[in-house]
Amino acid sequence: MRTYFYYSLFGLAMGATLSMAGLSDYTQIHSLFILENIPLLLVFALAIGMNMVGFMILSRNKKTPKKKLTKGTISGSILFGIGWALTGACPSIALVQLGEGKIAALATVAGILAGVWFYRRATSSALKFDTGICGEE
Amino acid sequence: MELYLPWWITGTALSVITLGFYIALNRPLGVSGSWARIVLWKNDKVIKEAEAPFQNNPKLFEDALMAATIEEFGEETVLEYMQSRHKSDDTTPVKPLTRSVSPNRSPWTAHLVFLIMLVLGGMLGAYLRGDLHIQATLGELHTSLFGSGIGSLMMLFFGGIMVGFGTQMAGGCTSGHGLSGFSRLAPASIIATITFFGTAIAFSTAAHYLG
Numbered sequence: 001m002r003t004y005f006y007y008s009l010f011g012l013a014m015g016a017t018l019s020m021a022g023l024s025d026y027t028q029i030h031s032l033f034i035l036e037n038i039p040l041l042l043v044f045a046l047a048i049g050m051n052m053v054g055f056m057i058l059s060r061n062k063k064t065p066k067k068k069l070t071k072g073t074i075s076g077s078i079l080f081g082i083g084w085a086l087t088g089a090c091p092s093i094a095l096v097q098l099g100e101g102k103i104a105a106l107a108t109v110a111g112i113l114a115g116v117w118f119y120r121r122a123t124s125s126a127l128k129f130d131t132g133i134c135g136e137e
Numbered sequence: 138m139e140l141y142l143p144w145w146i147t148g149t150a151l152s153v154i155t156l157g158f159y160i161a162l163n164r165p166l167g168v169s170g171s172w173a174r175i176v177l178w179k180n181d182k183v184i185k186e187a188e189a190p191f192q193n194n195p196k197l198f199e200d201a202l203m204a205a206t207i208e209e210f211g212e213e214t215v216l217e218y219m220q221s222r223h224k225s226d227d228t229t230p231v232k233p234l235t236r237s238v239s240p241n242r243s244p245w246t247a248h249l250v251f252l253i254m255l256v257l258g259g260m261l262g263a264y265l266r267g268d269l270h271i272q273a274t275l276g277e278l279h280t281s282l283f284g285s286g287i288g289s290l291m292m293l294f295f296g297g298i299m300v301g302f303g304t305q306m307a308g309g310c311t312s313g314h315g316l317s318g319f320s321r322l323a324p325a326s327i328i329a330t331i332t333f334f335g336t337a338i339a340f341s342t343a344a345h346y347l348g
């Protein structure tokens with residue numbers, strides 16, 4: 001029950017924060033990608049900077065597992081980068097857009113679902129390079 | 138357009154969320170992983186069934202481990218190792234097994250709740266900004282870059298496939314590689330974050346100035 005509570009809490013907080021930052025606004029994110037919206041880049045930079053300090057403190061006494069570089073890291077990230085530019089959405093933003101009433105995001109969400117499904121199908125049969133599931137390393 | 142909160146407030150909030158998530162759930166935040174767990178929901182059942190006998194009987198797990206070790210290295214090597222352990226004064230205590238086979242897994246339904254709450258979070262955010270309403274258009278900049286109408290919906294769908302496939306292949310997305318991996322200084326995450334940001338910037342900039 002505790003698990004569900006925390007997933008709900010952080011999901012809601014994250015969705016609201018992304019929305020209020022403007023990261024789910026097509027115009028805002030596209031203007032970031034053509035480098036005309038530096039404040040939006042600062043949202044991300046500040047969060048990473050603060051997290052660096054936070055994780056340093058949190059992992060003082062224990063080793064935290066880190067993601068490993070795989071064959072898919074760079075090619076997958078290139079694919080994701082193009083997809084992000086085309087849709088203005090990453091896996092969480094597409095859902096936030098949907099909640100905000102941007103109905104076109106339905107197409108993005110359907111695409112993401114199909115993409116994840118294709119990848120998992122492909123790795124279970126043809127391509128033998130499972131790159132793990134994010135958050136469970 | 139001062140619709141949005143200043144960057145230092147939302148940046149701080151995102152950091153608090155990443156760290157809070159890590160403290161509360163003892164795992165790094167990663168949205169693409171939640172998508173995978175939902176798509177692979179059937180695996181939860183298979184794993185649960187496979188684990189069931191071991192959960193009730195830890196001895197069975199030790200036996201299975203030993204059997205697998207013998208199969209991998211051969212009986213002789215294993216026997217030799219056991220004897221050498223006995224002979225030498227190797228008294229290093231063997232760490233007791235405290236966790237089940239798959240640690241740190243939450244049920245797929247928890248991930249589903251997480252994604253649904255992201256949708257509701259978007260709704261809440263838009264409401265607080267006073268901008269919650271059905272929007273059919275994608276904005277001028279999007280239209281100038283990638284067109285409008287049915288064609289742009291197709292593009293969103295195919296772009297979505299690239300986002301889904303790409304993030305699974307890369308092992309993470311903006312939250313997993315970016316917010317939680319980059320800041321723990323994982324080389325793979327730093328490379329991934331620079332690659333997807335760089336690609337998106339290069340692609341959009343090219344579309345903007347060449348298109």
